[in-house]
Amino acid sequence: MSVPLYQAKAELFRTLGHPVRIRVLELLQDGPKPVRDLLAVVEVEASNLSQQLAVLRRAGLVTSHRDGPLVMYALSTSDVADLLAAGRRILGAVLTDRDALLDELRAGGPAR
Amino acid sequence: MSVPLYQAKAELFRTLGHPVRIRVLELLQDGPKPVRDLLAVVEVEASNLSQQLAVLRRAGLVTSHRDGPLVMYALSTSDVADLLAAGRRILGAVLTDRDALLDELRAGGPAR
DNA sequence: TGTTGAGTTGAACAATCCTGCAAGTGCTAA
């Protein structure tokens, strides 16, 4: 294998590791949208958004095609939504654990 | 909220975006392991592995505790395994799409 | 044909991340 599997996985996750890219993917979960609409929600320069869209395109997570004067973007597979959902679940688990620890700490908990 | 949710999500994914960290998490899916064992499988300097473990610890994805002379690591929640599985699925979808395109290209497919 | 709106691309600079080396901590056994 030219690129080890775990490296491909790492690249996939790294692609998701950017606030703007995450937001775009979440917005696209509701269906295809033109750049125009994304730009209205995600407050960032047009060229910046375009760069991030290019990253998502290269990774194969989204597809784009021109529709008249607009360029439309869509998730390339609904599996992307699953991945985001899994991320949300983990974040929930990790953050509540962290809060629990924090509460313990505040209460001068078990460890002391 | 002090840290927007989508930024926390991005950080989570970025944490997974490194080959060594991915491998460690996959190894830990089979149960807790000492650094020693991880080091034997993941070919990297001890200090490097330690740095990556620290990243995973800070992100709350793994926990560690000393057991005699060894330090044991474990996944902090089984949700992590779900996330990895979702990643694998997507990678499958994206890569087969890519291969299909590649095949089309080789065959001088539809586009021409 | 020229102009305007919608996006993209290239390039430079700044910010971040990775890696490896050297030094340090903790435990255990001689």
Added chain:
DNA sequence: TTAGCACTTGCAGGATTGTTCAACTCAACA
């Protein structure tokens, strides 16, 4: 109490990323 594993931590580079500005393409329309 010294030696020796088993790890961790603190940097100092070098390598990657991210952001922005300017320039460019494409389509629609006056």
